[in-house]
Amino acid sequence: MAGTAFTVLGLCLTLLCLLNFIFVFGTGVEFIRFISLQAIFYNISGAVQQPKGDDANREWNIILRDPRVLRPLAVDLGLIIVFILQHSLMATSTIKRWITGIFGVLQRSLYVFSTSVVLQVIMRYWQPVRDAPLIWSASTVPWNTWIPLICFVLHFFAWLIIFTIILIFDYAELMGVKQIYYYCLGLEDPLSMKSLRAQRLYSHLRHPVYLEFLLILWAVPCLSLDRVLLATLFTLYLTCGHSLDEQDYRYLRVQLDRKLEIFSREEITYGQLLAANGSRSENADKEQ
Template sequence: MGNPQNRAVVARGPRQGWLAALQDRTVLASLAWDLGLLLLFVGQHSLMATEAVKAWTSQHFGVLQRSVYVACTALALQLVMRNWEAVPSGPVLWEARAEPWATWVPLLCFVLHVISWLLIFSTLLVFDYAELMGLKQVYYHVLGLGEPLALKSPRALRLFSHLRHPVCVELLTVLWVVPTLGTDRLLLALLLTLYLGLAHGLDQQDLRYLQAQLQRKLHLLSRPQDTDQE
C-alpha cells in the first residue's frame, strides 16, 4: 500500500488535469498499486480456470475443486476491495455537478444499478447458484450422482464454452454508469471491460437458451403460489 501521509495529501488536494496527473508521482503510485491489485484478481480468476490448474486442484481437493476456486476468488476480491487506493485529486472523465444533472444523473444511475442487480439475480437462477458456488458438486458426490456438469444438456455445455462470466453486461453497467467517473474508477472499468469482453462470445442460440431457462425457472418459482390460490 502507499504511504498514508501521501494518501492524505492527495485527498486534500484539488483535482488535477490529465497531463498534471501523469506527472504526479503520488497519483501514478496509487494507480500502479490499484493496477497490481486488479492484475492479481484477473490472474487468479483466469489461471485457476485453466484445464491444467483445474486438473491439479481436482487431484488434490477432489469434489471440492469448485469450492476452492470460489474461495480463492473471494479472497482475491477481498484483497482488491480492502487495499484499493482512491485518487480523489486525479482528473475525472465526467462529473454531474450542475443542476439539473446533479439531481437526475445519480437517480438514473441508481435505477440502472437496481435493474442490473435484478438481472444478475435472474441470471443466477438460470445458471444454478449452488453449482456456481461448488455446493451442488459436494451434494451430488455424497449421494453418488456423479458430476453435475456431466448431466448438462449439449445446449448448456455449448453456452458454458462461450461464456466466461454469466453477468458480463450487467457488471459493465454497474462499472460505467456512475455520476462521477474518476481516475481510479476509470482504471477499474477499463481493465474489467477488457477482461470481460475478451471472454464473452454469446450468439443468438445461446441467448434463446438463456431466455428459455429463465422462463422455466420463473415458472417453477410461481408454482407454489398458484397451488395456494387453487
Template sequence: MPLDSVPWSVALRDRSVLRSLVVDLGLLVLFITQHSLLAWSPVKQALQSLLGVLNRTAYCFTTVLALQILMRCWQPVSGAPCLWAVRDAPWSIWFPLLCFSLHFLCWAIVCSILVIFDYPELLGIKQVYFHCLGLGDPLSHKSPPAQRLLAHLRHPVCLELGVVLWLLPALSLDRLLLAGTLSGYLALAHSLDRQDLAYLCVQFKSKTQLLGETQRDDHKEE
C-alpha cells in the first residue's frame, strides 16, 4: 500500500512514528535549551566569572556539540504520509531545481553575512587575543549603535534559514516538526528594529565600498 494512502489517524497511532517524533522533539529541546540557557543573563554571568574570556568560546563549542547530536541522532519519520510532495511532471523536475537554487542563494547570503558581522568575536576568538594583548572586551571598542544591535540580535540569518527549512519538494512529519519548532524559536528570539536595520545597511554599504576600493587598488598595482 502506498505510504500516502495511509490515513493520518492510523499513522499517528503507529508506535514507530510516535517514537521518532518524541526523539526528534527531545533533540530540538536539547538544542534550544542549550542555545537559550547559556545566553540567559544569570547563567552567562556565572560562566563569565568561571571561564573569563573563554565564555563565548565555550558557548559556541556547546552549540556545535548540541547541533551535532541533533543531526546524528535525528529520526526520520517513514511511517506517515508527507504533508506535501511534488511528484507530477514537469514540477517534479523544476521544483526541486528551484529549491536547490534558492537554498544555494540563501547559503551564499549566510556566508556574505561575514562581510557585516565580526565573526571572530561571535566565535569567541577575538576575546582571547584581546585579553592576551591587554585590550579588554572587544565590545567596549564598538560604537553605541553596534552595541545596541548586538544586544538585540539573536540570529543574523533568520529569513534565510526560514527559506531553507520550509522550501522543500517534500515535507515529511519530522521535517515539519524541525521547521515549525526552529521557526517559532527564531521568531520569538528576534528583536531587531528599524534603527538596527538602518545601522546594518550603513555598515554593509561602507564595507562593500571598502572592498571595491581594495580591488581597484590591486588592479592598479598589477
C-alpha cells in the first residue's frame, strides 16, 4: 500500500514538473522576443521612432518632469523591483528552508515557476516611453540596416552561449526536474551530492551568463528611456550577484578541460566507428 501511495505521489510530482517545465520554457521563449527581437526588429519596422517637432527639442530637465514620461518609468521601475525582490528573497537560505519545509522537493520548481510568473507580468505590463527622445538611434542610411543586423548577430551568439552554459550547468537541475527524479529514486538532493568546490561555485555564481546578458541589454539599435532603466537596473543586479574569485575560476577551468576531453574522446570514438563500418562495407562489396 505504501509503495502504491509512493508511486501515485511520484506520478503527481512528475506531472507538476512537466507542466512547470512547459510553462518556464514558453516564458523563456517569450522573454527572448521581449528583450531581444522586439528591441531589434521594431526599430527596423519603424515602430520605434524619434519624437518630432517640439518634443525632440525639449531639454532633459523638462522631459524628466513630464508626467507622460514619469508615469511609464514609475510602472517599469515597480515591475523591476518586484522581479529583483522575488528573485533575491527566494534564493536566500532562510526562504529556501521555509519553502522546503512546506513544499519539499518542489522548492526549486516553485522558484523557477515564480520567476516565470514575474517575467510574464513584466512582459505584459511593461510601459514603453514614447514621449521622450531616444538616447541613441540608428536612423540614418545605411546604419538603419547595418546596426540592427549587427545587433541581431550579437544577440544570436549571446543567446547561443547562454544556452550552452545552461546545459553545461545541468539544465535539468536548474529547472527542478532532477530534484524530483532523484526524489522518486529515493536519492538525496542533487546539489548535496556534488563536490564542495561545486557547491562553493554555485553559491558565488547565481548568474552564469553575466557578460552575455549585459551584451543583450545594451547592444540595441535604439535606446529609449525605459530600455535604459531596464538595462541599468539589471546590470547593477547582475553585478551584485556575480562574486567569483580565483578559486572559482580555477575550478571552472578544470571542469571545462574535462568536458572538452570527454567531447574529444567521444569524437575520436565516433570517427573510429565510422571508419570500421566503412571498412566492413568495402569488404562486403568485395566479397559480392
